Amino acid sequence: MMPSFAYERPRSLEELGKLLENLEAGSFLFSAGATDVISGLKSHPQSYPKTLISLTALSELKGVRLLEKNRLSIGALTKLSEIAENALILKQAAVVAQTAAKIASPQIRNRATIAGNILVNNRCSYFNQSRHNRLVHQFCFKAGGDICHLIPAAREGHSPLCRARFVSDLAPVLLLLRATLQLWGPDGYRKISLEDFYTPDGIRRNNLKSGEIITAIETDLSCAKNVTYEKLRIRNTLDFPSVGVAVMLNVTESMELAVCYTGVNTHPVLIKLSDDRKNGKAMIQAACDQAKKSAQPLRQDHFPPSYRKEMIAVLIHQNLQKLGWKND
Amino acid sequence: MKVITLKVNGHCFVKAVCPSMTLLEFLREELHLTGTKRGCDVGDCGCCTVLLDGKPILSCLLPVIEAEGCEVVTIEGISECRLHPVQEAMVEQGAIQCGFCTPAMVLNGVHLLGTHPRPTVDQVKECVSGTLCRCTGYTKIETAFLEAAKKMEHGDNP
Numbered sequence A: 001m002m003p004s005f006a007y008e009r010p011r012s013l014e015e016l017g018k019l020l021e022n023l024e025a026g027s028f029l030f031s032a033g034a035t036d037v038i039s040g041l042k043s044h045p046q047s048y049p050k051t052l053i054s055l056t057a058l059s060e061l062k063g064v065r066l067l068e069k070n071r072l073s074i075g076a077l078t079k080l081s082e083i084a085e086n087a088l089i090l091k092q093a094a095v096v097a098q099t100a101a102k103i104a105s106p107q108i109r110n111r112a113t114i115a116g117n118i119l120v121n122n123r124c125s126y127f128n129q130s131r132h133n134r135l136v137h138q139f140c141f142k143a144g145g146d147i148c149h150l151i152p153a154a155r156e157g158h159s160p161l162c163r164a165r166f167v168s169d170l171a172p173v174l175l176l177l178r179a180t181l182q183l184w185g186p187d188g189y190r191k192i193s194l195e196d197f198y199t200p201d202g203i204r205r206n207n208l209k210s211g212e213i214i215t216a217i218e219t220d221l222s223c224a225k226n227v228t229y230e231k232l233r234i235r236n237t238l239d240f241p242s243v244g245v246a247v248m249l250n251v252t253e254s255m256e257l258a259v260c261y262t263g264v265n266t267h268p269v270l271i272k273l274s275d276d277r278k279n280g281k282a283m284i285q286a287a288c289d290q291a292k293k294s295a296q297p298l299r300q301d302h303f304p305p306s307y308r309k310e311m312i313a314v315l316i317h318q319n320l321q322k323l324g325w326k327n328d
Numbered sequence B: 001m002k003v004i005t006l007k008v009n010g011h012c013f014v015k016a017v018c019p020s021m022t023l024l025e026f027l028r029e030e031l032h033l034t035g036t037k038r039g040c041d042v043g044d045c046g047c048c049t050v051l052l053d054g055k056p057i058l059s060c061l062l063p064v065i066e067a068e069g070c071e072v073v074t075i076e077g078i079s080e081c082r083l084h085p086v087q088e089a090m091v092e093q094g095a096i097q098c099g100f101c102t103p104a105m106v107l108n109g110v111h112l113l114g115t116h117p118r119p120t121v122d123q124v125k126e127c128v129s130g131t132l133c134r135c136t137g138y139t140k141i142e143t144a145f146l147e148a149a150k151k152m153e154h155g156d157n158p
Helices: A013-021 A035-043 A080-085 A087-092 A094-100 A114-118 A131-136 A170-176 A280-294 A305-322 B023-030 B085-092 B102-115 B121-128 B139-153
Strands: A006-008 A028-031 A051-054 A064-067 A071-075 A180-185 A188-193 A213-220 A227-232 A243-251 A255-262 A269-275 B002-008 B011-017 B049-052 B055-058 B071-073
Touching: A028 A035, A035 A131, A064 A087, A071 A087, A080 A087, A080 A094, A080 A114, A087 A094, A094 A170, A094 A227, A114 A170, A114 A213, A170 A227, A170 A243, A170 A255, A170 A269, A227 A305, A243 A305, A255 A280, A255 A305, A269 A280, A280 A305, B011 B023, B023 B049, B049 B102, B055 B102, B085 B102, B085 B139, B102 B121, B102 B139, B121 B139
Parallel strands: A006 A051, A028 A051, B002 B071
Antiparallel strands: A064 A071, A071 A213, A180 A188, A180 A213, A227 A243, A243 A255, A255 A269, B002 B011, B049 B055, B049 B071
C-alpha cells in the first residue's frame, strides 16, 4: 500500500480556498481523474504529499458550453470519454473529440480528465521506472536527485536540466484552436493563453502557481474544422505518443498554416506560417524544415531519436492529406 | 481513516479506510474479492479492471475514497448461480489460457455488450485494447465477445 496521506475533497472553490490557507506550499497535491497522479506516486515514493486534494466534487469545474464570439468552454473535470462522445464538441470541434478518443486506454479515458491531459507529467525512460529500478540507479533531477542519466553534460555539479518529453495529445490540438485556460488560485481567477502556459523545463513544466488549478479550457471554434491530429506510437492503444502532430490549414485570401508537435521536446512546439501568395508547397516545406530544426528528440522512447525527428514531417503530410491538401 | 459507503456487487458496505488505499486493495484485502487481479499496479496492464457506475476503470489507480457513493461491479458480481454469456463464450472459444486477464476481459465484454448489443469487430478490438493478454493473442477473446453478442441477442441473458 502507498504511504498514508491526508485526504480532502472540497465541495466548492470557496471551501478549497479556506483549505489552502492552512496548507504549506508543496505539501499538497491536486488530483482529479487520479490516473497520472496515482501511477506517478506509486513509482515516485519521495514525492508523497501530506495531503491529497481531490477536485472531483467541484461543480464549478464541470460542463461543456458554447460561449459568445464562437468560443467553446470545456470544464476542467470533463472526462476524456465524455469529450469523445459529447454532441456539442463533436459538432463544433470534432478534432478534440477524435483526439480524446485515442488517448491511453478505454479504462483510463473513463477517469482521466481534459485538464489532467493538459497537465500530464513529462516522461523519460529513466524517470518513468519502478521504484526498485530507481533505487539501483541514482535518482535523476526530476526524481529529486542530482544526476541526469540522459545527458552526460548535465551531470552532478551542473545546473539541473531535465529533458523529459512532453506527452499530452490534447495540448497541440488545443494550441491550434487558440485555447486559453481559466485558472483559479488563492488570489482569484486569471486567464492565460495555452501558448504562454508551458515552459521548456521538464521538471517545472508550466506556469501554474502553487495552489492554482485549471477550471475551464476555452477554445476558438473559427478554424476548428481545419485542424487534424495524427500520432505515432508502438501500439495503437495505451501508449503515450512517440510523436504527435496537429496541423491547421486555412486558405482564404491568404494561406495560413500552423503545426504543433508533441512527444519530442520538453514542451509542445508551435510553428505558425502565413503567405499572401498562397505558395503552399514552399510553406509546407518551410514548416517541415522548422519542425526538424526545433525538434530535440533524445533516447527516451522505443523509437530512435532520428526516426522520431523524420516522422514529424511524415505526420504533417498525413494531416494535410486528411485536410484535403493536394500537393500539386 | 475515513468512513465511506459504497456498493459492491449489489451489497452496501460502510467501512473505515485509509485515504491512500486503492479500490483494488480494498476489494482484495478488505472484501476478499480476489477475482480482481493485481498486475502491474501502475495502470499499464488493465488486469484490475472493475465497473464503476457501469463503466470500466482501473481499480489500481483509484483511491477507494474516490469511489464513495459509487456502485462497483467486480467479476464476482456479474451474474448469480450461472456463468454470464460472455464467460460461457470465452470458455467455449478457448479464450482463457492462464486466466490472469480473464476477469478484466470479461468485465470489458459485459460493458461492451451492455452499450453495444451488436458490436463491430473494431468496437470489440477497441474494447479489449486496454487490457493486456500475453497468452491468447486476443483473436479468441474477440471471437468470444462476438459469439456472446449472438447468444444475448437470442435471449440468453444473465
